[in-house]
Amino acid sequence: MVKIGNNEIGEFPLLLAPMEDVSDPPFRAVCKENGADLMYTEFISAEGLIRDAEKSVQKLDIYDYERPIGIQIFGDKIESMREAAAIAEAAQPEIVDINYGCPVKKVACKGAGAGILLDIPKMQKMTEEIVKQVSLPVTVKTRLGWDDSTIKIVEVAKRLQDVGIQALSIHGRTRQQMYKGVADWTKIAEVKNHPDIHIPIFGNGDIDSPEKALEYKNKYGVDGIMIGRAAIGYPWIFNEIKHYLKTGEKLEGPSLTDRVNVTRKHLDFSVEWKGERQGIFEMRRHYTNYFRGIPNFKPYRTQLVNLETHAEIVDLLEEINEKFQEVYAVV
Template sequence: MEDVTYKSFRYICKKYGADVMSTEFISSEALIRDVNKTMRKMTLFEFDRPIAIQIYGANIDSMVEAAKLAETFQPNYIDINFGCPMKKIAGKGAGSGLLRDIPKMIEMASQIVKAVNLPVTAKTRVGWDDNDKPIVEVSERLQDVGIQMLALHGRTRQQLYTGEADWEMIGKVKSNPRFKIPLIGNGDINGPEKAKKARDISGVDGLMIGRGAIGRPWIFREIKHYFQTGKMLPPPTVPEIVEVIKEQMEQSLSWKEYEKQAIWEMRRHFARYFPGVPDFRELRIALLRAEEHAHVLEILDQIVDKYKDTPVDYTNMSLK
């Protein structure tokens, strides 16, 4: 979720029911070099809490130093990313690349746990590929060196984001009698019904939602309501969505140094709002090309005028 889970998006997700937050993942090497952009990623706000600062890297010493630095920003816990599948990360032995060197993964986790006073958690995947899924053993070993909660994405590294998340494999970790720490499941949750199915299959203690919240930050509220009542909340109207976008954009403008940076930050979100709205391509392109706040507001007003009575359909909303 790099370049997604920054201040403005976290603010909106929290408003709509997200319980626990995480920063964008932060390079340990950049952090110990005091790279300005990386340091800014660790700035936390009261609305965030409870929140983790998430770090990644391939060098154990650098990761230990990064964890110590992250601790000074006073997050509620430190999270180690052993799950990112992208080539520029995994190919360098970080993120899910550590699934190819389990002893190093365990040693890294152990050293970080010993180095900080905060709880340390981890996120990973079920394995490297279909022939290498050691997650039941790996989860035990992470627990045994002091990891206090594990988030598990139900795909292998080789899958990237293709195919389907394997919630039965996640369930095998949860049902392991030796595994005692909380397990958070992740993968493909794009609505309340899928969230319930995933929880029922796996028995996890909680659900992690990433891509499913982009363009649908109220998904947390929808899932909670469904779990409590068995009923679906009606989707927001186009005017309601526009108000959410405006609020998210105001948060971005208050944080970024330059207006254009705030608008650029919003583009990934513009692309995902308004699913299922017919003949929307021209206005979506206009949003993605806008570079000034006033121009974005003008386009949003056009959207309300044209689609104020049009239903929004999340049925086939893609997570890509």
């Protein structure tokens, strides 16, 4: 059983990666229902939390059904990160997570996210201060390095373990790669299989099928897998992987009704959480993903992203469920 602090998260846990503008409570709700073992919030700006910025504070919202859950923070100033960790702990998650992996220019080029991989001593010191600040388990999400010439992920893992983190998630790309190319899991395996590493190591990058999850589990020996982009519009991937790891058989994919029902749940929660106007607006980015692969769907997607009331969208989803049943059956 894999544990982070006192939190048991499964024999081979599947984690939902923290994704900006994606991993909000409505999305986490459908992922948890479909088998995610541990989830993280969107990354939250330390400076935003300290200034009590509305957008940052709202990201602290967590719900009992999500537990165990980690709140992820990012920033480039040690004192700010220490203060933000205390604010995050007060929101009562199970875990405080540090983002040392975000590759986006406005974050990384200011020395936060993956930018701190260029200053490993500062990374170690910042982590140490956060571990001292909070009583909750502290975990870290990072990348292999800034670029191919700065990959020191084994050293990073040992240093972070030494100052008290209780799990490490590694995305198998450098910051320079962004999301291009192929994730290098051999470097993740070097960390997991190093004799001095004793904390759980989770691999992240390119896992988009049950077959690949099993292959990488066996090949690289990680303690669990973190899934990001493959879960967008397809939260069923968690249970599909679990079933395949247990039985060697693939579950049948979601029916059209399954897709409509999950979209409806996601929409309902989005409206409940953010209010009708904002909830509908933020839901618009998800429709293409939920109905990907259905022929001649574009006119309906256009309607979905243009409708302005919850009731109208619900009616359209019901129409989609009826109209596309026969078409979807032969896709």
